[in-house]
Amino acid sequence: IVMTQTPLSSPVTLGQPASISCRSSQSLVHSGGNTFLSWLQQRPGQPPRLLIYQVSNRFSGVPDRFSGSGAGTDFTLKISRVEAEDVGVYYCMQATQFPYTFGQGTNLEIK
């Protein structure tokens, strides 16, 4: 399954919202009914960190300014108000079918 993210780079003003889109080459609805689409954040020099799983569930410790939505093949990560610590690369990832695959990554930077 090919995951395609847009945009690949996103300059954002502090305090303003940001949005990243992710499209899969086929439906991510698993035979069991769940949709295994996740979002990960990778800050500079750090390992990836899970933000959102199964489309819209925030992982433990993730601020509520992060939210995920979507269905089928189209998904979105939104940050309601960007903070300086949000700088990094964001990846969507599908875990519906092995091999799990990632989007190319979106580089979030501050204007």
Place this chain on the structure above:
Amino acid sequence: EEQLLESGGDLVTPGGSLRLSCTGSGVNFRDSWMSWVRQAPGKGLEWVARIKSKNSGGTKEYGAPVEGRFTISRDDAKNMLFLQMDSLKTEDTAVYYCTRDHFTWGQGTRVTVSS
């Protein structure tokens, strides 16, 4: 707090072998599906291999670029995950992350394949 710690990364010549280890703490290791994910320098993330829990059959699966060369295994008694890498190629150069079903990630260990 869940933690994963990788080790074993090194500089190796093409055609050589390397064994990576990952130790989990604060993790329900036995019931977890564990994986290795890699990131080549300046590139994105690539899933390498996955091993299901023994309760789920212990199935091992591999990404196409490493199939037949890498072997994933686990020792639940020691909370450890392994990746045996044989016939290494320059394109295997990357930071290798251990992950518990993509929920928890280690800091990574660097593998460099170069002559």
